[in-house]
Amino acid sequence: MTVAADLFALQETDIALDSARSRLEETENQLGETVELTSARDWLEAAAEFLRQLKSEQSDLEFEADEVRAKVGTVEAKLYSGEITDSRELSDFSADLESLKSNLSTREDAFLAGLQQTEDSEAAKAQIQAALADIEARWKAAQAHLQAERAELEPEIERLRAVREEQSGATDRAWLSLYDILRERRDGSAVATVERGMCQGCRITLPRNIVQKARNPAELVQCVSCERILVYV
Numbered sequence: 306m307t308v309a310a311d312l313f314a315l316q317e318t319d320i321a322l323d324s325a326r327s328r329l330e331e332t333e334n335q336l337g338e339t340v341e342l343t344s345a346r347d348w349l350e351a352a353a354e355f356l357r358q359l360k361s362e363q364s365d366l367e368f369e370a371d372e373v374r375a376k377v378g379t380v381e382a383k384l385y386s387g388e389i390t391d392s393r394e395l396s397d398f399s400a401d402l403e404s405l406k407s408n409l410s411t412r413e414d415a416f417l418a419g420l421q422q423t424e425d426s427e428a429a430k431a432q433i434q435a436a437l438a439d440i441e442a443r444w445k446a447a448q449a450h451l452q453a454e455r456a457e458l459e460p461e462i463e464r465l466r467a468v469r470e471e472q473s474g475a476t477d478r479a480w481l482s483l484y485d486i487l488r489e490r491r492d493g494s495a496v497a498t499v500e501r502g503m504c505q506g507c508r509i510t511l512p513r514n515i516v517q518k519a520r521n522p523a524e525l526v527q528c529v530s531c532e533r534i535l536v537y538v
């Protein structure tokens with residue numbers, strides 16, 4: 306024989322099952338990489354790429370400066386060798402030398418500026434790297450926590466499902482179908498307790514005869530207002 310308290314117990318199981326299922330869904334949604342983590346990785350990759358480019362530009366500048374420096378040496382040697390006597394030729398070589406020196410100086414300045422920029426970029430990259438390590442550590446701890454939670458929720462859901470099966474299997478079919486309809490209609494709450502003559506589902510004061518009927522556990526009594534099955538506790 307089904308009594309209202311059995312349906313109340315079934316409802317408790319269903320509420321626990323719904324809550325465990327939604328918690329599992331939330332947990333599963335949070336498993337995996339976070340935007341924070343992937344963004345930090347992207348920033349680090351961008352910083353590393355910027356630094357690579359900077360270093361490659363520096364190395365080009367260094368190479369070009371070496372070439373210009375060698376030319377300066379050649380032109381200087383020629384100019385001061387005493388081999389050139391023609392004043393026009395001397396003046397051309399002098400102009401060449403000035404131009405090469407100015408070219409060298411521009412490259413050297415650019416190289417020095419690049420050194421400072423490289424240093425700053427190294428520091429910025431190291432900062433991002435440290436931030437990423439911190440984010441990764443927090444993420445790993447959170448993931449481990451979520452996995453542990455999932456490992457607890459899965460068997461708990463199985464257990465509750467078995468309990469529900471047993472409870473619903475032992476419930477009178479008519480009561481069960483009314484319970485299912487009400488649960489759907491009343492947002493998961495099909496059974497309400499009666500306390501001090503009030504339906505705890507909708508808080509109305511119940512007619513005396515309804516309260517009397519609800520006192521009999523084998524009687525299926527519904528609230529006159531919200532239609533929930535009443536259980537007297």
Ligand SMILES: [Zn+2]
Binds near residue numbers: 508529530
């Ligand atoms: Zn009610």
